[in-house]
Amino acid sequence: MKKLSIVIPAFNEEENISHLVAELDKSLADIAYDYEYIFVNDGSKDNTLVELKAQAASHSNVFYIDLSKNFGKDYALKAGIDMAKGDAIITMDADLQHPPHLLPQMLQHWEEGYDIVYTYRKDSNPHVGRFQKFASKKFYKFINAISDITLENGISDFRLLDEKVVYELKQINEYEIFFRGMVKWVGFQQMGIPYTPAARHTGEASYSFWKLVKLAVGSIMAFSVKPLYIATGLGLFFSCAALLYIPYILISKLYGFDELSGWASLIATVAFFGGLQLMVLGIIGSYLGKIFMQTKHRPNYIIRSTNLPRSRK
Template sequence: MIYDLKKRISIVIPAYNEEKNISFLIEQLGETLSNTNYEYEVIFVDDGSRDNTLNEIKFNAAMHSNVYYVELSKNFGKDHALKAGIGLAKGDAVITMDADMQHPPEMILTMLRFWEDDYDIVYTYRKNANPHAKKYQKATSKMFYKGINMLSDIQLENGTADFRLMDAKVVKQLKAIDEYEIFLRGIIKWTGFKQIGLPYTPSKRHTGEVSYSFFNLVKLAVSSIMAFSARPLYVVTGIGLFVSALAILYIPYVLISYFAGYAVSGWASIMATIAFFGGLQLLVLGIIGVYVGKIFMQSKHRPNYIIRSTNFVAVNNDLIRI
């Protein structure tokens, strides 16, 4: 296949406490792409790392003319870090991937082939459960995708990753999206375009440990589901109607017991009923409260991220390469 020499690829990599992976990843990307006819740039986004990650990125940026860095003012989260890098990418295609080497760089060549075959989005998903993950991580990941597919308006393959290629026209649409809580895996699926998914087996982390905790995964799941659907409101409405129907069916029993003269008031049954309905009301109010909270935060129009430093320069209020 003959490639257009003018095509440029932007690789966006969010990094949080990945100091020992930066140089190795750049080396692997070089080995993968050096024999192709593509020009490529690597944009690292330091998401408030607490170790020496930023200095490692700056060192490599000084050594390699195609390596750039963006330092965020604090830890804004992986999706916001990706949004920051995507916002600065100028390539004909943009590839996003993790910094821990679990996303095999050699798969980029396969992505590029599908892109050349006119696919706008080439995304990846784990073919099987991550062989390097712990048991609870595998279980929570599976529940995460089942919950999203059941309660939201999008469908994601189990193990859908942030390792993907997007054409420039897709990136243009992503840059225009302004949401306070952004879930890129869902938004990219929602955009449509011509997409194809590639199965892959995650590699072992080069160094370090997974930073996502169980609590963070639950928070991400709740936020992602509510970002794409009002279905949870319909679900609790259905539960409320079901419980109300049961309560109506209970009325004949109460009347018969009263007129038959054997109605006995019981503390346990009363308390159980109060606790049940009280819990149901709190559940409904909690879900409504989350939606109202999201509206409140979105209405503030705060930026998704704040850039503290970068080796891009500002010209006419726009960041460009130096």
């Protein structure tokens, strides 16, 4: 019998855990697989860990991994994937927005030969505001334009991974992980399923605006060096444009124009180019900072406790 591992990162989801387990049991009741649930407590401040231990005590197929602090969703996903031993691994959120009833369909596509079955949100999602829809479209359009991967608008962390894909993902030990891009990057036979997210069962989304901005910037830099090329191109363009100023200087000297004229435009130009230089240096510094952090070889996560045997890693 094939084994299915479902990896679920959880941050302050104490009221959702029991409902999710019940929904998963209902969706998987008729499948011919041995399956397990691996919850990763990503430094929750509420009683998520207490609830996970209670579920593990009453369900033999529920396991938990308690991280030492909040490392972030992608690192929590990696912790669960590193410890999972299924022939296929499914990752999903704990807030019940990822519909468990899609699991049989994902498994069917896996049996048909697909190595990765991912999901992406429909544009008609009623639980997302106009600004969020607009920002999501622009983000994916931008990252597709400047990187070597293509991400569907609204692609999510609700996906199925074959064990050979998981093996390759386990070899990756990057400082900043962007799993949505990484899964696309590894290749293999992939197919996408559109879905409409459900409303959160309880609680609120933990991503703030600035966290989303940080995620966007980090994901772009994780899969592209084009910002460096853009910075180089800007420098070259404005350097060439500055040469066009030479004829103006010569004419001014020749005809004796007032040397004080144009001081406002000069100050504006200096301020503009100063800001441009700081932007370019910031881009270069960001890449250097990532290299610096990568050379430290710190672990992506630290496990404080788990009811899984450590030998599984």
